[in-house]
Amino acid sequence: MVDNYGRTISYLRLSVTDLCNLRCKYCMPETGVCKKRHEDMLTEDEMVTAVTAAARLGIRKLRITGGEPLVKKNILSICRRASAVPGIEEVCVTTNGVLLKDFAADLKKSGVKRLNISLDTLDGEKFRRITRGGDLQAVLSGIETALAAGFRRIKINAVLMGGFNDDEISQLAGLTMKQSVDVRFIELMPMVDAGYKDFDYLPASVVLDRVPGLEPLSVDGVAKLYRLPGAVGSVGLISPVSDNFCDGCNRIRLTADGKFKPCLHKPEEFSVKGLDIAEMMEQFRRAVLAKPRWHGEFSGQSRAGREMNEIGG
Ligand code: SAM
Numbered sequence: 544m545v546d547n548y549g550r551t552i553s554y555l556r557l558s559v560t561d562l563c564n565l566r567c568k569y570c571m572p573e574t575g576v577c578k579k580r581h582e583d584m585l586t587e588d589e590m591v592t593a594v595t596a597a598a599r600l601g602i603r604k605l606r607i608t609g610g611e612p613l614v615k616k617n618i619l620s621i622c623r624r625a626s627a628v629p630g631i632e633e634v635c636v637t638t639n640g641v642l643l644k645d646f647a648a649d650l651k652k653s654g655v656k657r658l659n660i661s662l663d664t665l666d667g668e669k670f671r672r673i674t675r676g677g678d679l680q681a682v683l684s685g686i687e688t689a690l691a692a693g694f695r696r697i698k699i700n701a702v703l704m705g706g707f708n709d710d711e712i713s714q715l716a717g718l719t720m721k722q723s724v725d726v727r728f729i730e731l732m733p734m735v736d737a738g739y740k741d742f743d744y745l746p747a748s749v750v751l752d753r754v755p756g757l758e759p760l761s762v763d764g765v766a767k768l769y770r771l772p773g774a775v776g777s778v779g780l781i782s783p784v785s786d787n788f789c790d791g792c793n794r795i796r797l798t799a800d801g802k803f804k805p806c807l808h809k810p811e812e813f814s815v816k817g818l819d820i821a822e823m824m825e826q827f828r829r830a831v832l833a834k835p836r837w838h839g840e841f842s843g844q845s846r847a848g849r850e851m852n853e854i855g856g
């Protein structure tokens with residue numbers, strides 16, 4: 544489907560839960576999430592119906608996200624059924640990697656084509672601090688297991704945080720030298736209540752200053768790609784704040800409580816909870832036609848109306 548600004552919307556990000564086994568400071572309040580009523584969340588059948596409705600209207604790529612998708616009990620079934628929806632060409636999963644060691648092989652068997660793994664630091668103590676208690680080693684072995692299970696070009700997402708990981712940019716980019724991984728640096732977005740204020744915002748261009756050997760490669764969706772000489776993988780810069788990519792936006796989001804969200808940084812939502820497929824298609828159409836031209840100035844804070852774990856990033 545084409546929106547009011549001529550953009551073809553072909554990419555759906557489905558949040559399957561807003562719960563998480565970590566509490567990253569820039570994503571969630573320390574107190575965690577305010578648990579919603581079970582009956583207010585989409586059921587697995589509703590998720591599959593919503594994906595089918597969206598696919599009938601042109602969605603081709605599906606990313607499953609959260610919260611943490613791997614804490615969702617029926618995640619493998621959701622991946623399997625979503626992969627089989629006519630029109631869906633690629634199902635990808637974004638995960639914090641903590642449970643990946645146990646899930647990688649089954650995710651592959653369930654039809655998942657690609658993985659994005661969030662990793663902001665290679666220092667165990669700093670990882671514990673930023674995630675409020677997470678175990679870096681679990682994530683690193685999850686990445687190894689996923690590579691062994693046959694996932695290629697795994698994307699490692701690192702949020703750039705001044706005073707936290709700017710001293711590790713070169714080391715993180717260096718992960719692309721030997722392994723089949725692409726490292727993506729993402730600018731810190733000022734979400735609602737989360738502790739993003741504890742860190743300094745850094746423009747993604749800082750990566751080019753810190754890693755002087757990077758050679759320009761291409762543009763891949765929202766990422767500007769570079770490569771280190773002789774590297775296996777690429778280094779990508781994603782700049783939602785300093786250089787928004789709204790002109791090329793091809794995406795829409797569906798939250799775990801069943802709201803199509805036309806724009807990550809706008810409060811508008813279109814509910815599909817309890818609807819049949821025809822009604823869901825109508826809500827999808829409304830949401831696509833409600834997509835703004837761009838997310839607007841942040842003027843201090845995102846107007847998303849929800850924290851990142853409740854949207855899916
Ligand atoms: N739990 C999974 C994970 O961490 O990969 C999936 C959900 S998480 C909300 C999706 C992505 O959003 C992660 O890569 C995370 O780093 C990113 N994210 C969360 N809060 C952010 C913020 N304030 N600014 C930039 N990226 C953020």
Ligand code: SF4
Nearest residue numbers: 563566567570610639
């Ligand atoms: Fe959880 Fe992902 Fe948010 Fe971290 S970024 S708190 S892992 S949802």
